[in-house]
Amino acid sequence: MIISDIIQTAASEGKEKHVPTITIDKGYKEGSDIVLVVVGHEMEHPNTEAHHISWIELYGVTKDTNQTLHLGRAAWAPVYSNPNVRFQINGIEKFKAFHALAYCNIHGLWANSLEL
Numbered sequence: 158m159i160i161s162d163i164i165q166t167a168a169s170e171g172k173e174k175h176v177p178t179i180t181i182d183k184g185y186k187e188g189s190d191i192v193l194v195v196v197g198h199e200m201e202h203p204n205t206e207a208h209h210i211s212w213i214e215l216y217g218v219t220k221d222t223n224q225t226l227h228l229g230r231a232a233w234a235p236v237y238s239n240p241n242v243r244f245q246i247n248g249i250e251k252f253k254a255f256h257a258l259a260y261c262n263i264h265g266l267w268a269n270s271l272e273l
């Protein structure tokens with residue numbers, strides 16, 4: 158078994174939505190743009206002590222060296238905070254793709270990618 162065997166994508170979705178959506182917004186500061194990652198963008202995921210999204214991580218792949226960089230991680234307490242995070246990225250034009258991982262405490266790891 159390899160780690161990709163336990164990472165699910167949109168093809169595995171049931172009625173609850175786990176796949177993180179990735180969107181890019183222009184930052185207010187020159188050269189610092191925003192990568193927004195959200196679970197439950199279209200259909201809310203449960204947010205209770207028993208069932209919730211615990212964390213989201215963002216990775217970027219650089220254009221010039223094809224290096225995968227861990228750009229950040231956000232973690233939440235259930236009930237009082239939502240799995241919705243803004244990563245402010247410097248030099249976004251240096252990346253060719255972003256990958257997000259989200260972890261549900263019941264349903265495991267979920268991934269999505271955005272090619273630029």
Ligand SMILES: [Fe+2]
Binds near residue numbers: 175208209
């Ligand atoms: Fe779940």
